[in-house]
Amino acid sequence: MVGRRHTSGLDALLNMWHRRKWLAILVFTAPFAMTVTLVSVLPNLYRSTATLLVERPQVSDTFVKSSVTSELETRLHTISQEILSRSTLQELIDRFDLYPEFRKRASPEEVVERMRRDVRMEFKERGIRRDPKEGELPRLVDPQGERAATVAFALSFRGRDPHVVAQVTNTLASLFVKQNLNLRKRQAAGTAEFLRVQLREMKNKLDQEEARLSEFKERHLGELPEQMSVNQTTLIRMNAELRFNKENQTRILELMERERLASQLALARQFAYASQSAEGSPLPPSDESLTPDGDAELITARLRLARLNQELTDLRTRFSEKYPDVIRVKAEIAALERQLGAAAGDHGSAAEPAPPVNSSRTQARKIPSEAEKELKTLREEEKSLVQAIAMYQQRLDQAPLRDQEYQERFGDYKTIKDHYNALLQRYQEALVAESMEYGQKGDQVRILDSAIPSTRPAAPNLLRLIFIGLILSIGLAGGAVGMIEHRDTSFHTLSELQAFTKVPVLATIPRIVTKTDTSRQRRRFWLRTAAALMGLAILVGTTYWVAQGNEQLVWMLDGKRS
Template identity: 60%
Template sequence: MEDTRNTTGLDVLLEVWSRRKWLAILMFMGPLAASVSVAIALPYLYRSSATLLVERPEVAETFVKSSVTGELETRLHTISREILSRSRLQELITRFDLYPEFRKRATPEEVVERMRRDIHMEFMAAELQYGRGPTIAFTLSFRGRDPETVANVTNILASMFVEENVKIRERQASGTAEFLRAQLEEMKGKLDQEERRLGEFKESHIGELPEQMEANLATLQRLNTEMRLNKENQMRVLERLEREKLTRQLAQARASGADGNTPVSGGDGEALTARLSRLNQELTELRSRFSEKYPDVIRVKAEIAALEGQLSETKTDERAATNATAPANLSPPRHRKVRSEGEKELDALKEEEKTLRQSVATYQRRVELAPHREQEFQELSRDYKTMKELYNALLQRYQEALVAASMEQGQKGDQFRILDPAIPATSPSAPNRFRLLLIGLMLSGMLAAGVVKLAEHRDTSFHTVNELRDFAKVPVLVRIPRIVTKADIARRRWQFCLALLVLAILVVTTYHVAQGNEQLVWMLDWSRS
């Protein structure tokens, strides 16, 4: 009989369900049973948290500047790396017997990495009007299977943070002070070297230093004055010696006249007058060329004065000549003595002049070298001043570092304080079994629908008259229903038993895998922060 009924979408779904119901049930029950098995077998994990408060320095930085620099977050990460090191976590794992089942099948490194994943930190910053403020606290959490153990481990980790922060700050403060001390010693050595160079320069160039310039000029002026006085003294001595020489010559002439019992003749007077004329002429020439202090000028003037005195004397009688003979005979020794004393005085003045000239040359050289020495002295002084400033700056920083280290030892700097210690959790934090079941139900439904749709898409057989009529374009005479034989029933039973067996194996396998599998809980815990 030909089927001419119109089919609706619901009819199509019912027909598909009638054909694929066992496949859909199997595809639906498999994932659902697995998700139920996983949700039941997964162990509960508990999380405990401890809140640590960051306490700011008790001493204001305007009074004591801390030598521990760097952002708090950076220091926290440094402390975290120290605490989450393999040695420390391995000690906690052994002490509290953490992850006993996982430790049987995993390496120590994997167990330590597992514990690192179970430890979580969250920073809490001050709320500012613009942007994020500085960190004022942070939360440290740990999760595991036993709530008491989890709380104890969390509190120990928090205590480690507090202790490690103190150690790091003291180590940084003392390290800064030690570094500055080494730098200070090195700088002091350089400063001492500059001081020695400056002292050696002053010692080797004494009298040529810039600050001695005024003293050198004053000494040079004094020496020039002494040289002028020495010249004047020499001129006076020369003048006296010339006068004595002329007097001695006159006495000798008188003595010669007395021995011959003849008075001084007019020829002698004419000779003296002629000599006086020549001396006046010579004096005129010398004055045109030299000053009055020139030695030859002084000598000629002395001779002129002596000749003029000689010509003024009157020689009237032999008695006067005779009376003049005795003194004349006695005068040569006295004149020789006076001449000897004058020459000694002149020699002393010349020796003094030589010494004065040497001193003038010395001080003149000092004055000439003063600009060059001043430049060298300024270079040395500049280097010394720069080194001194660096030394003073390092000394100040070293003293500040010592005070900062003392402050850190007294725990007056940034400190961590456990504000809220961890307590045993009353309810597990994972897994969320209801959510796992809901997800399993959704996945099972989607999987069943997808498999049925795929099976229908790959099925090329005709299941209704309309499908055959649309495909063949020929009249359909009769529709024969499906004939179920005993072999078909046996095959269906065998398939059903096989499906149940597969389902049971799937449930047992998933239960075995999920039982006590904390790592699977961690993977399925979407709420993990």
């Protein structure tokens, strides 16, 4: 009302209460009665919590490195997914007869999903983020960047029966411990099996490379890099043996030449003695008379020719035909051979040997002397030495090429060998780690505190609901009265009328109430009261029907979700 002059605030409130008290009482009573009914019939939900502890390995990583290298967060998430699987939760629902009323009107998938929401896990370790997204585990955060020594976490379950809730919580905790052990065993066994397969494949490759390397060594025996020093030593020794052999041949040739010349000299003496005897000379000829100067030069030339031939053979074993020393020795041999040929032609007609002497010389040639046999043996040995020297020289010449080929093959072999040794070491560590897991010496989850039946419900919070309902009822009542007063345009007091118009008020006439008016007002009051009570009963009944056993409503009013 514009321009309305108000009285004191208290008088206005009293007048307003006098006019609108039944409306305020009705508006206040309806929501408050619903709140009281809601608090009275809502089911109590109990929560039991079991505390689990993740302990570090009993054996230090310095001695035995675990093959289960997955992060704790990942492993716990995997275990929780296995525990919250449909088959596991369905088995628990059937065993403990959970949600009997809800199972009558819902599908098995909905019942399992409801139990998932009732299971909650939260960590109790410093540096852990406690605001995970829906459907995720809390994330482990170590502020120092190191693995925590222990991690404690709480596993809880809520329901209507505190004893059943405690049993279910302890069962879930036992399953968590069991699944952790089984998971670590599976991971350790899987790691060992994977390394076993890899080791077998690498062993086959290593055997193939060893066979290739052995075949290469057998095919090029004596040409390998590690045999170069032996080949060089052997070659030096054979060259020394060859020189010694040639010296022996030279010595034998000189000896044979002396024997031949001595034999010729003896024959010449016999021939000269026979000639002098025929002429009547009683004295035998002297050596000087039987050995002219030409024969001495011939003997010297033949000895030098034998030495040159031996020297040429020695040079040919080491150098080619174009080598200067080889050409020089060949030229000297050719000159000596021409000289000996000319000398043999001059002396051939001078003395014709007697037939008896020729017969004895021919017979002597047919019987090889010991020197000739030894010379033959030395020449055969020389031939073998020359062939062996050529073979060892070829090995030394081929050594760089064989060294390159060998290094290529040995490099491949060494790479595979190193890989095999690394796999073997990791496989042995995996076997020890697997044994450690089966001996329960690795990271273990144990129950620190078992769940016990709760004596106080976790939800709903009755005092909080009553307080909220009271505040809401008062607010609704005040709002309803204020809205009605704002829409009311009638005058209730003299001051309101005087504030509205300048016309003076001469008199006030009180309300005249007859018996008929009183009867009508009483009847109207009872009708309104009956309607209000009926509406209130409908609201209370509806609230009772909705809230009776409604755990979902408890979740909503409690404001928490698992």
